[in-house]
Structure formats: structure tokens, C-alpha cells
Amino acid sequence: MVVAEKTYKHIWKLFEQIPDPEIPVLSILDLGIVRRITSEDDTIVITITPTYSGCPAMNLFEEDIIAKLKENNIMNVRVEMTYDPPWTTAWITDKARKGLEDYGIAPPVRGSQDKGELFKEGVKNVRCPLCKSTNTKVISQFGSTACKALYKCEDCLEPFDYFKCI
């Protein structure tokens, strides 16, 4: 059996409905983790690049994908992981960045991929999702989950999470 083109399109659409386990305003498509959908005989092969290997949520992606496709009568599915090239925050869509901010989480600062900087004193120019000030400072490298750092805005004084998956 050959997998029809419309099946692939259908699957991409379904991915828009799978929320990120940690940030439900984002879908796995928004995060840019789905690399490709192919097929081997009658098995659909979904290739994903996990965002952050330390994220406990990563294991959930596979289950969520398989469950969602099953709901839609797509039964023969295999999920494969690829780490090459590694996921980067650049793959997060603009819509997702806006969604993060609206949700109260500062989206990753573009171009801040330097782990040394990140783990020593935090990323500079993180914008407060509430008042949009960049006068912010890192409080803790670990926020509500390992994927987020806790920041505080020096202007409105509100603490907030910074999405630091790199």
C-alpha cells in the first residue's frame, strides 16, 4: 500500500492539534520538532528532533503523536528521533514566540545559543512578557521545569519563566 499525499497533509494538520506537554499554548508544530513524515511500506515514519534532551516531556511526544494518529485511524506509525542537526530555538515559529509571550513566558532571545553565557549569568535582553521591559535578571537557572529559567523584571518586579531550550 502506498501512502497517499493527502494522508501526509492530514498528519501535518493533526500535529497542529498536539499541544506541547509543558506549554499547552504551543503545538509540536509550533516548536518545530517535526522534521519529516515518510513511509516504509504501509508504516508512517515520523521523524522528530527533541527540543532538549533534559526535558522529561520529550518521552511524551512519541506517545502523544501515536495516540493522536490512532484517534484518526492511522494505526501503523513509528516515531524516530534524530539529533542531527540538533534542534535550535530558531525553529520555533513566530506565531509560537508570540504565543509564549502571551502565556507569560519569555521566548528565547534570538541568537542566544551560547551555553556558557546561559549557564553562568543568564541570557541578556530577555524581554519581560508582561511590561516588555528588557531590564530583567535571572533569579534561577531552573524555573518551573528544567527547560525554563526563572527571571525577574526589574521594572514591574514580576517574576517570569524564560524558555531556555537551546
Ligand SMILES: [Zn+2]
Ligand atoms: Zn515587567
